[in-house]
Amino acid sequence: MRYKIGLLLLCLACPGRLLAQSYEKEFGVAFAWEVKQVDEFIERFNNDESSFIQTYLKKKAAAGPPTREKMLKSLFNAKGTNWNYGEITAFIKQVSRADHPQYLNFDEANWFAKVRCQLLSHGKPAEAALKLSMLTLPDGSCKWVITDVEFLGKTDLPAGPAAARPRVHGPVPPDPRVSLNPMSYAIDFMNIDLVTKNPANIENFVSSAPDRSRSLELFIDGCLRNQFKIVRATSISYTFLQIDGWLIEVRQFNRASLNSGWLISKLVKLS
Template identity: 30%
Template sequence: MRLIPLIFALFIANILIVSGQGIGSPGTIKDDGKFAASTKQLNQFFRRFNGEESPTDGNVRYYPGDSLYRNTKLREGFIKVLFDNQTSSISTDLKEEFIKNVLSDVYPQYINFHREGWIAEVQADFLFKGKRETATIILKLQPEGLGYEWVFDRVSFPPFKNLFNKPVGDSKDFLHPLSHELGFMNLRRAFQDSKVPEAFTKSSFKPDYLTLFLYEMKQNNIRFQTVTDVKFHFFQIEGWYFEVNQFNRPGFNTGWLISNLLKLSPGDKETILKYIYDQE
């Protein structure tokens, strides 16, 4: 599932198709295509966004103390070509506002690989009881030992969608509040007679599909086949959300690029996270 319908509902965007741009000396934009060469790795996306890479040689990195390390003009040129400028529906005005905010003289903002505020969304195919199914897996980075590791945070799996259908209101079965006086012998109603034992759970009950997914895998009912799509969701820039996808196509505007951009109003971040995580 994608966030495009959600973003269209919150903001009306205009389709912008522009050519890739390059940079000569810091701040001098030229359309020779060299600077806009494919952002092949996500780590390179981080370096370019932060202005920590040479504009002419992607193998040359800048570090604190280097004259061009996080140079504002260098960053501006990089960020402009880190957008999907061929197919995305991000208006020019929104891009410019975002760039101005990120490059603020008072409060410049950067993205950090090891900091919270970004997650991965992976689409992968599995065989489930002999049938091919697609799962959506949300992963987060967590510290581990002296480094970090990606861990499963949530899974959405279509075969699980209708496993739990908790009734509400008058149709909901329940255990009488004096059940304890009977030694809870009426648990038979929940565990034997009922076809929806989830009706007897607390109001806030939500099934843990990740645990169920891992259990079925341990039972050899689910077998991994292949990854079909990867995207990343970023909330590290204060007041903004953006999505990064990989584009494989001819030309210079390829690789890992910003495909969706949203200026956040109060409550928008929670709405987007709920959309990402609750895809059952």
């Protein structure tokens, strides 16, 4: 009884301190579970023992770390309303098979970012979605390059079929060092305006594939003519095609929840 009275007096005397401690504890747990970057998403998807969440759980949890199945479930947007739970179960079962586990790989192909941007088209506000993939250079370094462009809404574009337009070639970039750093994802592509900052460097930022899409060619042509200027990135998603038979889309969900950060927003079973 004396102990309970003492505890009550302590709570009445130091309510602010106790609330602060409770908040700090809850914030710490939420921060640990938040998937802060796409590379952390990959680590958690792969159940990497060196990942931030695994390190946290080893220090805090009395029981053993969660299984890969549970970790995968935590990566789905729990507030999504259009999930096919049968497909999710089949996906998790396939990925976590003991005899043939499947993983995501940051350094391999078959994944890309889609960055929606505000831009100026002939001086007028417009929007475009840039598809970017990681390109490995001969020296082993990497950079993001634009592989396609989707113009959103009304944008002034030249008319005519792609076959009637010759391939657009930008000049040899005066500064070959200017590019989208591979860590651009960590700053949510805040540096995306570099693409159109100096039109002479445009070839540093786009794919050199011989079969570039017409929309990408139009974008390059517009940049060379100073008709397009990227203002900023407004939203980002990532798409992974590295798991056999599945498409995974990842988006950021900012909320005060253990289920927050970069999470699976769409799962599509490919035929």
